[in-house]
Amino acid sequence: MIKDLFVWKYLFRKEDEIEILKKNLIFKGLSTREIKKLSKYLVKRDYKKGDIVISYGEPGYALYIILKGKVGVEIPGEGGNFIEIDELLPGEFFGEMALVTEAPRTATIRCKTDTILCVLTRSSFEEAMELNPEISVKILYNIAGVIAERLKKLNEQIQKEK
Numbered sequence: 444m445i446k447d448l449f450v451w452k453y454l455f456r457k458e459d460e461i462e463i464l465k466k467n468l469i470f471k472g473l474s475t476r477e478i479k480k481l482s483k484y485l486v487k488r489d490y491k492k493g494d495i496v497i498s499y500g501e502p503g504y505a506l507y508i509i510l511k512g513k514v515g516v517e518i519p520g521e522g523g524n525f526i527e528i529d530e531l532l533p534g535e536f537f538g539e540m541a542l543v544t545e546a547p548r549t550a551t552i553r554c555k556t557d558t559i560l561c562v563l564t565r566s567s568f569e570e571a572m573e574l575n576p577e578i579s580v581k582i583l584y585n586i587a588g589v590i591a592e593r594l595k596k597l598n599e600q601i602q603k604e605k
Contacts, residue, residue, distance in 0.1 A: 460510050463534045464561065467508055471585050477578050484567040488560050496552040496560065499525070503541030503548050505564045509533050512558030517551040525551055539586050542568050 464470055464478055473481070487510065490496060496507060499519060513532050517525035528550075531537060537552055542565055572579035 460561075463510055464508065466534055467536060468589055469506070469508070469536055469539065469582060469585050472581050473578060477575075477581075480575055481571060481578055484563060484571045486562045486564075488562055490554045490558045490560065492554055492556050492558075494554045494558075496554065496558075497538060497548050497550075499549070499551045500547045502545055503538060504545075504566075505562050506536060506538045506542050506568075507552070508536045508561040508563075510559040510561055512554060512556040514558060515553050515555050517553060518549070530555065539589060541565055542586060543583070 465473075465475065470478055470481075490512070496514065497503070499517070509531055511533055513530055514537070515527040516529040516531065516537070517527050520526040531552075537550075538548075540546060540549075542563070545565075568579070568582075
């Protein structure tokens with residue numbers, strides 16, 4: 444218990460960071476207590492402007508939540524150049540598919556500013572699932588909702604292009 448409190452305070456000292464996690468769609472429906480329980484599986488990482496967080500085609504192993512900064516979502520274009528198709532801001536996330544599948548990454552994520560990310564690896568999530576199945580079920584349900592919404596938007600975009 445004391446170790447958990449230390450980790451929580453060390454990883455998430457600022458109240459606004461806790462609020463970002465509480466408002467994140469991945470953690471929708473989780474209580475503050477449940478988020479604190481999950482916190483021992485989360486790691487904060489700092490990135491510099493221009494750093495690549497994940498690369499297109501590489502195996503996925505983690506979910507990332509933006510605590511501070513912004514990142515660009517890039518996909519391959521003509522001639523091997525990458526095209527930015529989206530920009531993600533604090534509170535948004537990427538890489539959620541890595542918690543449920545080892546499929547290759549579908550985009551490159553590049554930091555547009557100095558950025559702080561909260562990282563949840565697949566192995567940490569699997570450990571959390573064993574020890575806290577009720578929390579993990581909520582997270583998996585939320586991920587399924589996010590994927591369904593993104594698929595719906597993609598289908599609508601395809602229909603408009605026809």
